[in-house]
Amino acid sequence: MFLPTTKEEMKKLGWNELDVILVTGDAYVDHPSFGVALIGHYLVSKGYKVGVIGQPDWRSERDITRLGRPRLFFGITAGNVDSMVANYTASMKKRKNDDYSPKGEAGRRPDRATIVYANLVRRCFPDVPIVLGGLEASLRRFAHYDWWQDKIRKSVLVDSKADLLVYGMAEKTVLNIARILEKTGDIDRCKELRGVMYWSSHKPNDAIELPSYEEISMDRKKFAEAVKMQLLLTDPFRSVKLCQKQDTRYVVQNPPEMPLEQAELDELYLLPFERRVHPFYESMGHVKAIDTVQFSITAVRGCYGNCSFCALTHHQTTHVVYRSEESILEEVKQLTKHPDFKGIISDVGGPTANLYGARCERRETHGQCARYCVFPSPCERAVPNHSSFLNLLRKIKSIAKVRHVFVSSGIRHDLVLSDPSGEEFIKELVLFTPGQLKLAPEHAHPKVLKFMRKPPAELFLAFKEKFEKLARLQGKERYVIGYFIVAHPGESEKENDYLKKFIQSKLGYKPQQVQIFTPAPGTLSTAMYYSGIDPLTGEEVFVEKSLKKRNWMKENIVGPKATRSEDFT
Structure with a gap:
C-alpha cells in the first residue's frame, strides 16, 4: 500500500488523523531504498497511522499543513542524499x-532542507515534537565542516531547533519514540533512548566530551581530534555517550541503537512496498531514481570497508547484518507478481554485495577493532562467505519468471582475491554481470590510496585479468570498468598524472566514470580536506582546494570535452 499524502487518501483508508507525518526532500517513492518509505511502513506495521509529505513548498504553508496535525510527531529528512550535494555539483554550480x-526538475528542495523544513513545521505547528533523521541529519549531527560555506557549522539539531535527532538506521529508535509519546506525551522521556541526540544545558556526567564547537572552529587539529573520537567511539557494542559544547549548550549523542537482528531485517524488507512512485508525484512527471532500484534486492546492511570518502560507516556502522535466504527468496517471488516486472532482478546486494554472509565474532561482541578490517590488507577475522552468496544467487535465478539476476552494487575485489574459493566466485560472477562489472579502485597512486583506505591498484588489475579471462573461457564478453576519484586529499598534479598514465597503460581506454571529490559532511576525507591532517594518524595531507585546479584534475583524466561534473557527486 501507499502511505497517504492527502486528506482524501486518508479517508479512503478510514483514517481521521495521523500519528506521524514524515516530511522528505525527495518525491515520495514507495520503495525500501527510500528511508521515508522504510520508516513509514515499519511504523504502520506496528499499528501507527503514517502519512508522507514529499518536497513541500517551503515558501508557503500550503503543503506542510495538508495532512493536518499529527498526534505524536513530525519526522523530517532532507531525503536520500544531503540537500547541498543534491543541489550543487562538485564545481559548486x-x-x-x-x-x-x-x-528531474532541480530546485524542488531547499538548501539545508532539514533546517528549512523544521523551521516551517515549527511555525505552523509550534506544539508538535519534531524529530530529525535521514542521511543529512545523521552526518551533520555534531559540529561539522560545511564546504559550501567553507566554515564550521553547528549541529543541525541546534540550527533547526528540533526536539530530537535520530542517527543511523533508525527503525527501532523511531518506533520507541512513537511508543513513549503515545504513552506519556513527553518528548523529554525519549532522551534516554539509544540512537538519539538531544541538547542539554548541562554536560551529562556519563558522557565523553568532544572538543567544542568554538575549539574546532579555531583549531584545525582540534577538529581532526573531534572527528577521530566520533569515528572510534560511535559503536553500538561500546555503548559510549558523547557530548559537544556549542555556545552555552551541549549536544548529546546517546550510544547507537543495536543493529537489527536477522529476523528483524527479514521482516522489514517484506513489508508491502508498492515499488512505484506515488501517483500524486508521478502525475507531475517521472522520478528517475526509481529506475535502477525498482527490482533490486537489499540482502545486506552495513559495511566494514571503511573507505575514507564514504559516509556509510558513519551512518550504517561497520556491523554487517544480512537477511536469510528464505526472506530474500520470498521477496523475489513477490516481485515476480508485480505488474511492471520483466524478469530482471537488477541487483542483489547492499553497500558491499559480497559481504553477504560475512561474520566477525570480535566485531559482533566487542565492537570495531582499532585496525581496519580490510586495510591495509584484509584481517584474518574478516572472513567473506562467497559460497553463501553464490548459493543465494543460484536459487534466485531458479525462481519461475526470473530471467536474469545481476549484481550491480559494490564488490570488494580485495576480499574476493583473499578468499581461497574466490576464483569460483569470479567465474560465476560472470554469469550475474550485465555486460560490464563496475568496480571502484578509486585511484592508482599508493599515497592517495593510503589516505582513501583503499587497496593497491595491483589488486584491481589482478581481479580484472581473472574476471575477463574466465569470461572468455565461458564464451562471454564481459569487462571490468573502474570508477575513479580525483582531487581527493593527498592528490597533487604529480599523483593525478600518475593516475592518468596508469589508466592509459594498464586499462587502455578513456574513462567516463571519474568524479571530483566533494567534501560532504561526515567523512574522514572531508576532515582531511578541512584540516590538512589525517585524523587517525596525525599525518599532514596535501589538499587541493582551488576549484579551477580540481576541475583540471578531472579534465586531465577524461579530456575537456568529456567533462560533465554535474553528472557526478
Whole structure:
C-alpha cells in the first residue's frame, strides 16, 4: 500500500488523523531504498497511522499543513542524499537535474532542507515534537565542516531547533519514540533512548566530551581530534555517550541503537512496498531514481570497508547484518507478481554485495577493532562467505519468471582475491554481470590510496585479468570498468598524472566514470580536506582546494570535452 499524502487518501483508508507525518526532500517513492518509505511502513506495521509529505513548498504553508496535525510527531529528512550535494555539483554550480524529483526538475528542495523544513513545521505547528533523521541529519549531527560555506557549522539539531535527532538506521529508535509519546506525551522521556541526540544545558556526567564547537572552529587539529573520537567511539557494542559544547549548550549523542537482528531485517524488507512512485508525484512527471532500484534486492546492511570518502560507516556502522535466504527468496517471488516486472532482478546486494554472509565474532561482541578490517590488507577475522552468496544467487535465478539476476552494487575485489574459493566466485560472477562489472579502485597512486583506505591498484588489475579471462573461457564478453576519484586529499598534479598514465597503460581506454571529490559532511576525507591532517594518524595531507585546479584534475583524466561534473557527486 501507499502511505497517504492527502486528506482524501486518508479517508479512503478510514483514517481521521495521523500519528506521524514524515516530511522528505525527495518525491515520495514507495520503495525500501527510500528511508521515508522504510520508516513509514515499519511504523504502520506496528499499528501507527503514517502519512508522507514529499518536497513541500517551503515558501508557503500550503503543503506542510495538508495532512493536518499529527498526534505524536513530525519526522523530517532532507531525503536520500544531503540537500547541498543534491543541489550543487562538485564545481559548486547549481545542478540542472535532480533524479529524486518529478521530471528531474532541480530546485524542488531547499538548501539545508532539514533546517528549512523544521523551521516551517515549527511555525505552523509550534506544539508538535519534531524529530530529525535521514542521511543529512545523521552526518551533520555534531559540529561539522560545511564546504559550501567553507566554515564550521553547528549541529543541525541546534540550527533547526528540533526536539530530537535520530542517527543511523533508525527503525527501532523511531518506533520507541512513537511508543513513549503515545504513552506519556513527553518528548523529554525519549532522551534516554539509544540512537538519539538531544541538547542539554548541562554536560551529562556519563558522557565523553568532544572538543567544542568554538575549539574546532579555531583549531584545525582540534577538529581532526573531534572527528577521530566520533569515528572510534560511535559503536553500538561500546555503548559510549558523547557530548559537544556549542555556545552555552551541549549536544548529546546517546550510544547507537543495536543493529537489527536477522529476523528483524527479514521482516522489514517484506513489508508491502508498492515499488512505484506515488501517483500524486508521478502525475507531475517521472522520478528517475526509481529506475535502477525498482527490482533490486537489499540482502545486506552495513559495511566494514571503511573507505575514507564514504559516509556509510558513519551512518550504517561497520556491523554487517544480512537477511536469510528464505526472506530474500520470498521477496523475489513477490516481485515476480508485480505488474511492471520483466524478469530482471537488477541487483542483489547492499553497500558491499559480497559481504553477504560475512561474520566477525570480535566485531559482533566487542565492537570495531582499532585496525581496519580490510586495510591495509584484509584481517584474518574478516572472513567473506562467497559460497553463501553464490548459493543465494543460484536459487534466485531458479525462481519461475526470473530471467536474469545481476549484481550491480559494490564488490570488494580485495576480499574476493583473499578468499581461497574466490576464483569460483569470479567465474560465476560472470554469469550475474550485465555486460560490464563496475568496480571502484578509486585511484592508482599508493599515497592517495593510503589516505582513501583503499587497496593497491595491483589488486584491481589482478581481479580484472581473472574476471575477463574466465569470461572468455565461458564464451562471454564481459569487462571490468573502474570508477575513479580525483582531487581527493593527498592528490597533487604529480599523483593525478600518475593516475592518468596508469589508466592509459594498464586499462587502455578513456574513462567516463571519474568524479571530483566533494567534501560532504561526515567523512574522514572531508576532515582531511578541512584540516590538512589525517585524523587517525596525525599525518599532514596535501589538499587541493582551488576549484579551477580540481576541475583540471578531472579534465586531465577524461579530456575537456568529456567533462560533465554535474553528472557526478
